[in-house]
Amino acid sequence: MPFEPVAPTIRVEPREIAKDTWVIHSVQQATGAPLLVHLNSMVIRCAEPIIVDTSTPANREQWLTDVFNLVDPDDVRWVFLSHDDSDHAGNLDVVMERCPKATLIASWALTERHANAFAFPLDRSRWLDHGDALDVGDRTLRAVRPPLYDSPTTRGLFDESTGVYWAVDAFACPMPGTVIESAAEFDRSFWRDGMAMFMHHALSPWVSIVDRERYAASLQQSRALGSSTIASAHSPVIPQELIDIAYDLTLEMPSIVPPPAPDQAVLDAILGAAA
Numbered sequence: 001m002p003f004e005p006v007a008p009t010i011r012v013e014p015r016e017i018a019k020d021t022w023v024i025h026s027v028q029q030a031t032g033a034p035l036l037v038h039l040n041s042m043v044i045r046c047a048e049p050i051i052v053d054t055s056t057p058a059n060r061e062q063w064l065t066d067v068f069n070l071v072d073p074d075d076v077r078w079v080f081l082s083h084d085d086s087d088h089a090g091n092l093d094v095v096m097e098r099c100p101k102a103t104l105i106a107s108w109a110l111t112e113r114h115a116n117a118f119a120f121p122l123d124r125s126r127w128l129d130h131g132d133a134l135d136v137g138d139r140t141l142r143a144v145r146p147p148l149y150d151s152p153t154t155r156g157l158f159d160e161s162t163g164v165y166w167a168v169d170a171f172a173c174p175m176p177g178t179v180i181e182s183a184a185e186f187d188r189s190f191w192r193d194g195m196a197m198f199m200h201h202a203l204s205p206w207v208s209i210v211d212r213e214r215y216a217a218s219l220q221q222s223r224a225l226g227s228s229t230i231a232s233a234h235s236p237v238i239p240q241e242l243i244d245i246a247y248d249l250t251l252e253m254p255s256i257v258p259p260p261a262p263d264q265a266v267l268d269a270i271l272g273a274a275a
């Protein structure tokens, strides 16, 4: 039976953000607000090509086309799974099937949590935890946990050769009605409020109860990488000149009061409009 997407997504062309490093985009309408949200993943066409997260089943056919236009399935050597959420692991089964030479970069915790939904091929797996390095032939990739995350299994991925950092769900921020591909296009107060909305309501509400000093030290672990570009699953790409601002905003998150989350009145309005 053909796969039926569960939610419509908006097509956005893949974009090369550094040499041989591509962000694979799709965009989804937010529920209950006139906002759009990126659902990104990444491909690095290095000596041993790697797919970084597998996007959402909502965009399966387009995503597979975009990825395999950039890299032949037989050439894919690695699949990095950042964590066990459906917008990151949504096409994992298809990718592992279509890429017979690929090894899955997971971890014990990721395997343990996600084994109810995916039959991990342990003989094709490698476990990479925070701080561990992976040699992919012409460069080293390092697993570095982002400052904010929504699963205990989350590891970001830093490419030491290009300086690109895959920050997973960190820096997530919706877009105000039209697709933008660079955070440079954000109005600064929208960026602050949008990031706060996502972090406090949808991603890491624990940020409001953290010890500030320990949070700052934890954040510094990825900030100290000195990334050249940050790609996040749910943000426009963050260019080098905005990375300090993005980290400053993230550092400020514990004390920012977010806009209110849509409540039952909003759901009633959605249902009323649809009736």
Ligand SMILES: [Fe+2]
Pocket: 083, 085, 150, 151, 169
């Ligand atoms: Fe997530």
Ligand SMILES: [Fe+2]
Pocket: 085, 087, 088, 168, 169, 233, 234
């Ligand atoms: Fe996500």
